[in-house]
Amino acid sequence: MNFGFTDDQLALGATVRDVLRAHCPPSALRTERRPAWKQLAGLGFFGLLLPDGSGGLALSPADVLPALEETGRACLPGPVVETAVLAPYLVAHLPGLASGAVCVSVLPPGQAYAPDADLADLLVVARAGGWHLVRKESVRLEPRPGVDPCRPLFEVAFDVSEERAAPVGPALLAATVATAAQLIGVARELLAVTVAYARARTQFGAAIGSFQAVKHRLADVAVAVEFAAPLVHRAALAVGGPVGGPAGGPAGVPLPSAERDVSAAKAAAGEAAGLAARVALQVHGAIGYTEELDLRFWLARAWSLSAAYGTTDAHRARLRTAVLGGGPGRYP
Amino acid sequence: MNFGFTDDQLALGATVRDVLRAHCPPSALRTERRPAWKQLAGLGFFGLLLPDGSGGLALSPADVLPALEETGRACLPGPVVETAVLAPYLVAHLPGLASGAVCVSVLPPGQAYAPDADLADLLVVARAGGWHLVRKESVRLEPRPGVDPCRPLFEVAFDVSEERAAPVGPALLAATVATAAQLIGVARELLAVTVAYARARTQFGAAIGSFQAVKHRLADVAVAVEFAAPLVHRAALAVGGPVGGPAGGPAGVPLPSAERDVSAAKAAAGEAAGLAARVALQVHGAIGYTEELDLRFWLARAWSLSAAYGTTDAHRARLRTAVLGGGPGRYP
């Protein structure tokens, strides 16, 4: 039993981190819709989960977790989770997916609007019992106001769609875990930025980070992130890899505990990021409330991703049923 | 509109406070079952809510709220609420009630055990739709372990009882508000004792009360108590006075909002006292955890009264229904 990332998994995360540092600096969030996507595509990022036969590396969600966390830490815009994680479960054979030439958005159940749908070549509309594939040319989009400037929302209408009977559950579970991993990255960056600010900013003659009230709130954020992350890691192990490719999938089917584990991960990651955002704003004071500071992008991402793929409350409600109803046990 | 206590109401509270300071010091909690009861009876305390014809003063629950808060502040043992508040609603004519010669205990719905039942001359067993009056000679008691050394619990059995068809609701509402008032008093005393300790105790070369972490937690307790108290005051106005006496009751029937207001009061007071207990223990450190310190009596009272006449959770659940279901409005 080795509940720690392998060197390969960490190396992939470090590579993505380096690319995002170089090509998705905070300034890019103000000007570009998909900064660093080309460079990520060049790395093979969009083929990581695709089967060998589709030009992919046939990795599992757990393998790419550190890399996904980095996309959250960098606040990377664009439908990353939808294209790199959800699509390989549903449309692995789609030409151009592995190369990053094709971009996918999704309208999950329970949500009103599809994020980044204007960038998408393909829209997945998930319904109970199956899903619809809608191509760009059949879609009519209406922009809707949302909290996150780098994750615009769209109301979706369409006349023509292709209905698919395959279950959409495993794909949504994987996308939910990927979103939880991004939330961990967002929370870590909010914590780091706020710690740096608290060291530099003085009030009443001392760095505000030397005040116990500030210290203890930041410590609470650190604890929340520290204990949310392992739940995300476990959930990634539980969801199983995409199995749609001709060469067969990498990691098989979800564990019986997958739904419970995913809800635990998403709720904990959303709450940790929400706490990190709250404390970041409080420590920054009024300056954190301005459009000039980059902080706002991470705040917005914490809020928008907390509501994506099931709100924290929805996942907490599922956990009540799963845990109190007597689901799969804890021990092997 | 004057949402503040009158001079008479405050004077009654001050009188009770003086009596309790003199006759219910913390040392009495270790040795006596009913300290200060005789002196309170001498003041007419047990007749405050009784009608004129029963030797009482026909006051309303709101009139006696400051006095009840003092019984909580002093951690006064014995079935005070049951004898002085609940009994006047149900057995106002009972000889000896006004003089304090008769002592009453109650087994409310949803609770397993009757507090202080061994002291009671009369036991009220509340059932749906009515209540039973059980006299001392018909009762068999079995002591049960509980959290509060000054509020012992008893399992109750009886063969003979007198069934009464009168509604027990108003009496239980009044007892619940009275308990909430005691919880406010308990919370205030816990706060005062802990502030005094934090001023005196030094660690790391300074009074621990000068540390921001200690200050801010105590400030949170102060805020919780400050905003729980008005809810208790409002609930006392809402429940209406006992109306059983031959001279007629003082304050009439409960307002339509009474059940909601009482649940709001009990939940808020229980949470404020619970927070005060938690912070008191944390600030005192290991010494707060010992039998030697008087603190433990107030901690135990905070816990035992929080669970009495409906746990905080039960009242929160009722509030969900009352508020979301659209009960009586807010404004006149």
Add this chain to the structure above:
Amino acid sequence: MDLDFSPAERAFRAEVRDWLRAHVPRPLPPMDTAEGFAAHRAWEALLAGARLSVVSWPERYGGRGASLIDWLIFEEEYWAAGAPARVTQNGIFLLGPSLLRFGTPEQRDRWLPRMARGDDVWAQAWSEPEAGSDLAALTSRAEPVPGGWRLYGHKTWSSRAAHATHGFGLFRTSGTRHHGLTYVMFPMDDVAVRPIAQLDGLPGFAELHFDGVFAPESMVLGEPGDGWRIAMATTSSERGLTLRSPGRFLATADRLVALARDAGSATASATASATASTLDPALADRAARCWVDAEAYRLHTYATARRLMAGEEAGPEASMGKVFWSELDLRMHTLAMDLLGDRAGDTAWLDGFLFALAGPIYAGTNEIQRTIIAERVLGLPRAGARP
């Protein structure tokens, strides 16, 4: 102790309610736009015409000399009616009370009626870049010149300054820390205003740059050097009753409960299950808690108003109210966001959420309030003190 409104109080409530029902406009454009500013100013003039803009002020200045309880009733009705936010707020709630208390008769006659009608709209100029919560560290200064003062320096976080006609704030005339600060009013004409865009993209705040802006003698409030004392009286009212009357939070809580009910109905019809419990009870619990807490704040304020009407001063207890209402407001708006999910932007709740986030920060951060509560209400020692 009672909660019974007098016949006069009930009549006043009925008058306010009826007038608002007849006159409250459809939602106005945001007051931080030029168009919205003008619309809000027109609304203030309409209110003033009915003598409802500053009901608690003396009649001489445009008010009704109403009691604090009447003012609370007005506020309850105002926000329950969905009436517009007050563009004159910094003037009528911050500067106004200070003018009434510390101003000369000439200053009161000159400024208060115009303020009450929205003819002048006042911006506050407290904070500076290096003096946010620590007001005593101010460095902007006023230099004496014949007939008045010239102002120099840099203020920030000035609410709605982009469109205001006048401003007021503290400027150093001598000394250090809280000694030698002077309370100055000034026209905005010569102030260089740089709007600061907020999370919602609108310039709710601005930076103010002073490079010799002239303020005549007659626009100094109180004695030169006495500014700290006057400002403390003002910020104490900012934290206390006047900035955040319960009415606003009561209205928010009532709308929140309605939103929660709707969410429950939507869920019930979506699941097509007649027996299913409609709203997630965890969400219902939070909604009920907010509703009750808004009620607690209202009741607490009634009690405070009575004490103030009996002649007591608003003391450091006001800090408890600031902590309570700001956290309640944030909890309410956070719950709305959780209820709405990705639909939040379709409603006014998103803007309200962004605004509520600032509540624990402005008017003295809640950390500072907790320290005030601990030291000045509870009597705990200052940092470093030995018993």
Add this chain to the structure above:
Amino acid sequence: MDLDFSPAERAFRAEVRDWLRAHVPRPLPPMDTAEGFAAHRAWEALLAGARLSVVSWPERYGGRGASLIDWLIFEEEYWAAGAPARVTQNGIFLLGPSLLRFGTPEQRDRWLPRMARGDDVWAQAWSEPEAGSDLAALTSRAEPVPGGWRLYGHKTWSSRAAHATHGFGLFRTSGTRHHGLTYVMFPMDDVAVRPIAQLDGLPGFAELHFDGVFAPESMVLGEPGDGWRIAMATTSSERGLTLRSPGRFLATADRLVALARDAGSATASATASATASTLDPALADRAARCWVDAEAYRLHTYATARRLMAGEEAGPEASMGKVFWSELDLRMHTLAMDLLGDRAGDTAWLDGFLFALAGPIYAGTNEIQRTIIAERVLGLPRAGARP
């Protein structure tokens, strides 16, 4: 990354589970009574006979040389089986690791096997009346005499000292603050022990009075004056893995969920309504949250164990674990109290609640842990530091 136990790990789990199923006694009397102390000591001897009392220690001292992962598996099974609390805990979890790391071969051979069998039961003697959280302020002293040291002073909050055979703690031999403290083991025979009754009435703690108690040279751990460093290594293990393995909280969480389910069934039958939702969802939410948080603590510990097995040191991150488990434990027991209402005293949950209340206090208060996290994990400046 995986969560797959190896065949050897699964076999070890099965062995432990089977042995416990066959041997775990009915609940023993409280270990703070003479009768309970003897019963717990007998249980330790039985455990040791199966080489299960200290599985991670070398075989030479009574262990199995098991990996940290195996130790975690042992703990999971131990607490899930409802086995007794460990009366030897202060010895095997606090002193033992220090002896293994800093002791001489003679000290290890002499003390560790006896500790593993429960022949010696060790009490810790850290705190003093004026030095609770601030260990560096200790004033108890050791004075050199021929062949050893004589101990003077007053210790307090010594767990289970009323019945222990030996003790260990820090005594000043020179210097001030954390310089000149020496780590001394001592027999309890000549120590004056005054039990301190706790909230539950049992003497879980004691005061220790030293008036020349003799400790031979051979009972000093490490060099004289080196006690602070050794103690820090010990308290770091107290905060870290060894004091509170996840197994204890996992077992509590599982029992809590069962309690919540029972409460739900009781409610359902009491209301005689087949369709009513059985348990208050707010309570269900808290139960599910505790269950998940216990799982998070377990997973986090697996990851930490892997890092330690790879040779990394347990750093200040251990403080995060302390804050997390102590608050989780208190949340779990508070929920149990809320579920049980006035029936709490009929169960073991009441004693557990009183014990859990001490969690945020002992082994370094959570306030101190948060400061450690902020300063040593996050790198925030110490109080008064200028950037």
